[in-house]
Amino acid sequence: MDLSVAIGGKKLPNPVGVASGTFGYGGEYEQLVDFAAIGALYTKAVTLMPRPGNDIPRIVETPSGLINSIGLANVGVDRFISEKMPHCRELPCAVVVNIAGSSADEYARVLEKLETCPGIWGYEINVSCPNVKHGGMAFGTDPAQVERLTADLRKRTKNPIIVKLTPNVTDIRTIAKAAQEGGADAVSCINTLVGMVIDVGAKKPVLPMGTGGLSGPAIRPVGVAATYAVSRAVSIPVIGLGGISGPLDALQYLLAGASAVQIGTANFVDPTTTARVLAGIREFCERENVSCIKDLHRFIP
Template identity: 55%
Template sequence: MSIEVDLSIDIAGIKMQNPVITASGTFGFGLDYLHYYDVNKLGAVVVKSITKNKREGNPPPRIIETPAGLLNSIGLANPGIDFFIKEVIPQMDSIRIPVIVSIAGDEIEEYVELASRLDKQDRVAALELNISCPNVKKGGLEFSTSAEQVEKLTVSVRKATSLPIIVKLSPNVTDIVEIAQAAAAGGAHALSLINTVLGMVIDVKMRKPVLGNKKGGLAGPAIRPIAVRMVWDVSQAVDIPVIGMGGICTAEDALQFIMAGASAVAVGTWNFVNPTAPLDIIDGLKEFCIKEGVKDIKELIGCSWK
């Protein structure tokens, strides 16, 4: 068993020891799970979206379980950029892997301000632009559904920072490839997809939607085939790397995304059920490569296109 498998990946200068990361919004600031395992074994962590000002988030109920899924309308609840820089970043000393910070806003100016402030933070390895949170009234969907807006936003943020920029795409669009190409044209270094799929659950006894915000974003294994298909389409249409996510629970799930064209994968909702799943996935990827005689996992990226 002395076969060496190379799991490392470099995405836009973000050097990861393996391609398994955590999805934004499912891992807090990376601190909540330090009690459960050595987070430093992951490829990278993506922390929950930060906005300029503190956001309280949406009224409860914010979550409801669905068949093999989780519908949520958290509404970007976060303490704001000042608190994040002053209080959270200093606590990240024990995290030695790349920290990717997700940022969100209502206007381009807000993203620009967040990017320029985080640009000065050594602890931050890259920015993920959350343009597709379905749970905020303003901005969110407007950005994510307009190719022109996505390009404009990406160009503006690029000017504000030298950090690598990952644009997170929404599945709630007519043609995700068009949006992906716009982000790439705007200078995005990588793309991550997919964000949650808009959905709703109705309480028939109360005769009204369950969630306080009525609509929510569906995540979890239920959306996995949608995500795999979108990664397959997008990764063939752009020249920048793609980080795939959507219902990943096992190494086999992760391999589906990699073979569909993802250079890295993110575990989201499944963290809630099995917090150590990312570690199991890393082991599983290695095992698969050994069994299949694959020396470098990069050989598998997009191998199903043929």
């Protein structure tokens, strides 16, 4: 059985990755997981300058999920290259760097710096962060900006470009098509949904910015529906995520049309979810006589 996934002329060793922002830069989990069982590490978002992130609290639990407002806290691209990449490039999995910015120029400068750094498999362009005042989701809700930004980054690299879509739009297919038009090799589907929790006693929102991004099992049906819609609207691979915590959840995404999946919030409960999900996918494919992930797509027309 061949579980590798082709994206933009490169291959991921298997279809199960760990989602940006939930696995740090890898090192944090080294004592806990076998990275050889992980298809790809999608790093925490990297920006041009270091960012301290938003005020605390940054996370609040909700039924079947959590709302985060981290605010893209990260060490900045220079320190990412000098301090994090030497370790990342030793990992046996593909390293996909998640890039964020508040202007098209910032995305371009971050990518250009990363291009000088060996060991990067590809880039995930985060145009879907709901927790920053400038950039982030503002790009990802406008098809024209997504196409322009993707086309500009496309000119600067031969590595795979994956555009990460926000579900906080009227029709996610228009954004996916814009990414494809701009030259993206794949889209990841979905980032978090805007949500709010109010502390009734204090009569104010729990998170300092008011809203945050909802993730976890609560958003899985939204992610599966988005994956189903997007995979029928574009010809590039779709990487499905949102609320996956076991093999059956991942199989929903793959049957809906995803070519690969990512595990996010579930890592906070069980960091070995990835290996469990991969084993379950393999078992299912064997039982169903399916020899590659693409064959799963024929079950639901």
